[in-house]
């Protein structure tokens with residue numbers, strides 16, 4: 097949904113006004129985080145005004161923001177926030193204006209619950225950052241819940257700064273009801289405390305169209321079209337970029353947008369890569385450049401040739417732009433490459449001597465971490481990770497034999513990125529809570 101609402105902010109009224117509390121049936125959830133703004137969204141069972149009360153102390157929600165009119169699907173932007181600052185907030189009209197919303201206790205209705213988030217730091221500054229990465233989560237089954245719960249155990253009180261959805265976020269057709277079951281009913285705690293940045297998958301595209309930016313994916317998520325979160329303006333929510341601290345994230349639409357070398361997405365990508373000054377570049381999209389899991393990237397017809405297009409057309413541009421990580425899903429496995437560059441053909445053309453930049457396993461407790469120069473430059477190598485098993489692994493045996501990969505696993509799980517300055521650590525945790533892969537990239 098485009099952020100076109102007229103946004104208003106005013107001090108709370110001094111007079112006491114009693115509101116009938118609507119029931120919050122979705123969210124609240126956080127979108128389009130910038131160092132100075134946050135979009136808060138939620139859904140109520142009845143049409144109501146859209147109000148967020150907020151402040152920097154839990155018991156002093158002194159400010160409010162609202163959108164014009166009444167609706168059941170609320171989109172309110174909080175602006176003029178301080179970077180890297182925790183804000184407490186509650187959605188919906190407070191019971192008595194001027195009185196803080198009720199505290200965060202189990203008996204409080206969701207709409208009165210006081211939640212909190214931390215705004216991103218100023219772009220370019222360095223801050224320890226945790227990113228949760230979920231590919232193909234949208235099954236709404238017990239595997240998805242187990243993957244979630246083991247991440248929650250892993251992260252504990254650390255908190256998640258932001259999270260990525262790599263597409264197929266809601267099976268099987270990406271309907272609104274499927275988004276409710278697979279996203280909003282599964283991750284309520286993370287949704288209300290950490291901004292989520294989604295890519296579109298083929299199943300989500302069953303209810304959405306990128307060309308017109310219409311349908312459920314575009315209705316449910318508020319994404320940057322104007323470069324307002326960092327990076328070049330894309331003019332569309334189908335693909336976009338944003339910054340968090342010293343990391344530049346690029347989300348491509350591998351399913352429903354022109355993937356040709358002359359297309360608008362390609363022109364935007366080149367401009368965006370040329371402009372960014374961040375230390376790290378993380379690209380994410382749905383269709384993997386390489387996989388031998390539940391899909392085969394050697395097939396020109398598998399998934400309509402989208403894997404081939406992303407590998408042949410987009411990967412050279414990403415590598416020329418200095419990408420560090422390429423994250424994809426679609427194949428319901430975990431596959432993690434060596435530090436590679438320049439392989440755009442089928443697996444039989446892979447030549448380790450030419451395409452593997454560093455032959456170590458990337459582990460401090462193994463044969464050594466990956467090391468890249470301090471200054472970003474073309475073709476220094478990236479790690480490609482297919483992490484498309486946050487909702488299910490393959491029920492059948494799969495080949496898992498693509499030679500670009502250091503490790504291939506047919507296991508459900510999710511991935512975690514921790515960036516601290518010039519060190520990036522990556523971890524894959526399976527649905528049994530086991531740390532099944534890890535690697536580190538250091539820039540020096």
Ligand SMILES: [Fe+2]
Pocket residue numbers: 263264297298299382425426427
């Ligand atoms: Fe898919």
